[in-house]
Amino acid sequence: MDSQAIKQAAVLLMQAKSVCVSTGAGMSAESGMPTFRDDETGLWSKFNPDELATPQAFRRDPVKVWAWYRWRRQELAKIQPHAGHITLAEWEQRVPDFVLVTQNIDGLHHRAGSKNVLELHGRLDVARCTFCDYQVQGLEDLGPDPACPLCQKRLRPGVVWFNEPLPGEAIEAAFDAARRCQVFLLIGTSGVVQPAASLAGVAKSMGAAVIEVNPNATELSYLADAIVRAGCRDALTEIDAAWRRMAS
Numbered sequence: 001m002d003s004q005a006i007k008q009a010a011v012l013l014m015q016a017k018s019v020c021v022s023t024g025a026g027m028s029a030e031s032g033m034p035t036f037r038d039d040e041t042g043l044w045s046k047f048n049p050d051e052l053a054t055p056q057a058f059r060r061d062p063v064k065v066w067a068w069y070r071w072r073r074q075e076l077a078k079i080q081p082h083a084g085h086i087t088l089a090e091w092e093q094r095v096p097d098f099v100l101v102t103q104n105i106d107g108l109h110h111r112a113g114s115k116n117v118l119e120l121h122g123r124l125d126v127a128r129c130t131f132c133d134y135q136v137q138g139l140e141d142l143g144p145d146p147a148c149p150l151c152q153k154r155l156r157p158g159v160v161w162f163n164e165p166l167p168g169e170a171i172e173a174a175f176d177a178a179r180r181c182q183v184f185l186l187i188g189t190s191g192v193v194q195p196a197a198s199l200a201g202v203a204k205s206m207g208a209a210v211i212e213v214n215p216n217a218t219e220l221s222y223l224a225d226a227i228v229r230a231g232c233r234d235a236l237t238e239i240d241a242a243w244r245r246m247a248s
Contacts, residue, residue, distance in 0.1 A: 001230045001238060008226040009211045010242035012183050016209075018097035020174075020181035021088060022199055026188020026214060027232045028104045032079045054162045062154060063145050069124070069157040070141060076106055076124055077139045084187075084236040085112035091240070092116060099177035103189065103196050105159050118170045118177075120196055126158030171195060178203040186212045188232045191220035213239075 013019065025033075051057050051064070058065045089112045092098040100109055100117045105124045109117045127136045127146060131153035136142065146155040160166055174196070178184060184203035191197045197220065204210050204223050212224040213235045221227060228235040 001234065002228065005226055005228045006235075006238050006242050009213075009228055009239045010246060012209045012211060012226060013091070013095075013185075013239065014243050014246060016095060016181075016183040018181045019091070019095045019099070019183045019185060020177040020199070020203060020208075021098070021100045021185040021187060022189055022196060023088075023100065023102045023104060023109070023187045023232075024189025024193075024196075025104065026190075027084065027102075028106050028108060029188070030084065030231055030233050031082050031106075031108055033076065033104075033106050033108075050162075053159075055164060058156060058161070062156075066142075066144060066146070066157070069159075070144075073124060073139050074141075079106075079108075081108040081112035082233045084233040085109055085114070087236040087240045089113035089115075097180070099173070099181070101174045101177065101196065101199065103193060118174050120160070120166050120170055120174065122157075122159035122167075124157070124159060127155040128158045130154050130156050166195070174199060175202060178208075179206050181206075181208050184208045184210045186210065186214070186218075186220060186224070187236070188214060189218070189220075191218040 052068045085108050088100060092114055098116060100114050102109055102117060102119055103121050105121050107123050107125045125137060125139050127142055129148035129151060132148060132151045134148050134150045135158060136155065148155055178199040179202060181203055184200050186200055200210055200220050200223050209225045210223045211226045212221055213228045213232055215229055215231055
């Protein structure tokens, strides 16, 4: 790991009063959560999203769709936030204006203690009513075709499917955070999924410094002022250690 890049990232973060963080699948993968787009191990290399992750698929066969999401919820219950998740939650306490934007649906940032989280693609541990929008939170088994406890209409997984719009308020808040931040931190994201991939460019255009944490080069690497080529957990804990040393 490049010690100079670690120090540079720590200095930028330590000096910032406003930070926007964007996390992607790489953050979750280090807790054991399968990614979607990896050519060999990603979920979409094994399952057809048109059969499992669209509104049309759910209308056609809700029991089949729920069976897949029940399995994923069971897998999520087995994993825990890693040290990188916990580090971000601690940084939220240090930085006056700290917003965490995530494309991940596992809720691990919340479980690690982060409060100001914008979840662009929903939550796997949430089910919501297709009629009244009531939400049921938790990872308990809801059954093969669960019904809303309020109106008895069908519950659906609380995630954003293909062909569905992202939550407008969360998107607006994410771009607001990108426009006002002094440091924009990209963690474990390939930079190809829109509109989240546009956030770093918006921040950069407004004068923010951009830090990228990723073991591989991405579509957004050209924007970065500091690049830490390492896994999310190790990079974040090393940056945090450098920050603490400089602050002491």
